[in-house]
Amino acid sequence: MTPEITIGELAGRSGVPHSALRFYESQGLIHSRRTTGNQRRYVRATLRRVAFIRAAHHLGIPLARIGEVLALLPSDGAPTREFWERASQCWSADIESRIDRLERMRDRFTRCAGCGCLSFDGCALLG
Amino acid sequence: MTPEITIGELAGRSGVPHSALRFYESQGLIHSRRTTGNQRRYVRATLRRVAFIRAAHHLGIPLARIGEVLALLPSDGAPTREFWERASQCWSADIESRIDRLERMRDRFTRCAGCGCLSFDGCALLG
DNA sequence: CTGGAACCTCAACCGGGCTTGAGGTCAAGC
DNA sequence: GCTTGACCTCAAGCCCGGTTGAGGTTCCAG
Numbered sequence: 284m285t286p287e288i289t290i291g292e293l294a295g296r297s298g299v300p301h302s303a304l305r306f307y308e309s310q311g312l313i314h315s316r317r318t319t320g321n322q323r324r325y326v327r328a329t330l331r332r333v334a335f336i337r338a339a340h341h342l343g344i345p346l347a348r349i350g351e352v353l354a355l356l357p358s359d360g361a362p363t364r365e366f367w368e369r370a371s372q373c374w375s376a377d378i379e380s381r382i383d384r385l386e387r388m389r390d391r392f393t394r395c396a397g398c399g400c401l402s403f404d405g406c407a408l409l410g
Numbered sequence: 411m412t413p414e415i416t417i418g419e420l421a422g423r424s425g426v427p428h429s430a431l432r433f434y435e436s437q438g439l440i441h442s443r444r445t446t447g448n449q450r451r452y453v454r455a456t457l458r459r460v461a462f463i464r465a466a467h468h469l470g471i472p473l474a475r476i477g478e479v480l481a482l483l484p485s486d487g488a489p490t491r492e493f494w495e496r497a498s499q500c501w502s503a504d505i506e507s508r509i510d511r512l513e514r515m516r517d518r519f520t521r522c523a524g525c526g527c528l529s530f531d532g533c534a535l536l537g
Numbered sequence: 538c539t540g541g542a543a544c545c546t547c548a549a550c551c552g553g554g555c556t557t558g559a560g561g562t563c564a565a566g567c
Numbered sequence: 568g569c570t571t572g573a574c575c576t577c578a579a580g581c582c583c584g585g586t587t588g589a590g591g592t593t594c595c596a597g
Binding site for chain 2: 542543544545546
């Protein structure tokens with residue numbers, strides 16, 4: 284059987300502070316059962332859920348969007364391989380476009396560095 | 411002669427709202443003279459200063475850092491070509507590193523999508 | 538000279554992603 | 568049974584880059 288874990292254990296194993304975990308819960312990203320004494324108990328799958336949240340967040344995905352996709356899982360479910368793949372497809376486009384945007388900026392930046400134009404009409408950087 | 415401009419004109423020509431301009435001023439990024447009636451008057455060079463601010467901000471540079479480099483200019487000075495070049499050298503490294511970081515993430519993301527691991531010990535995404 | 542647009546200040550608020558603190562409760566080891 | 572540490576809630580605060588609004592003043596055209 285898989286025993287439940289406390290918030291302290293979850294924090295310790297995931298490296299995410301209690302406060303953040305409670306915040307995630309308040310935002311509906313993770314869920315807990317309460318003991319008779321009103322303390323949180325998490326199923327072990329929550330560890331993977333938190334891992335997923337951190338990984339996605341690390342990629343710059345806002346918590347709200349992470350919550351949207353996590354909502355597609357059962358509340359006690361860990362992200363499966365298929366799930367991760369779908370999220371990946373969904374978000375890799377995001378990452379690509381952010382890379383493109385940065386690269387375009389870099390190019391404009393270096394181009395503009397030479398011209399010193401910075402006019403609101405003509406400068407590509409201001410678009 | 412080059413007449414001074416009001417905050418309304420500055421807002422209109424730069425496309426930046428009054429409120430943001432006043433905020434920039436409060437943060438020391440731009441400066442104004444006051445009329446006897448306490449209204450702001452900007453030298454025309456401020457237009458370029460604002461352009462510089464927006465361009466740099468567009469690149470993800472925080473206002474505070476933009477302020478640091480603008481502080482090297484006389485308070486009524488527009489960014490010159492040399493100035494822009496120095497800022498460019500200073501910041502293009504920033505942009506490069508941000509691109510690198512994103513690319514590494516993208517790679518990890520696609521690698522991880524297949525494995526579905528997401529373990530705190532082994533998953534590269536969680537570093 | 539007057540009306541209305543443009544300007545002024547100051548304070549409060551927004552969203553995102555939390556942290557910190559006060560004040561109180563629960564659970565486990567001795 | 569008692570102590571101690573882990574836990575609880577709720578509210579407030581922080582940083583960033585501003586926006587919004589109230590209440591008041593200035594400028595300019597007619």
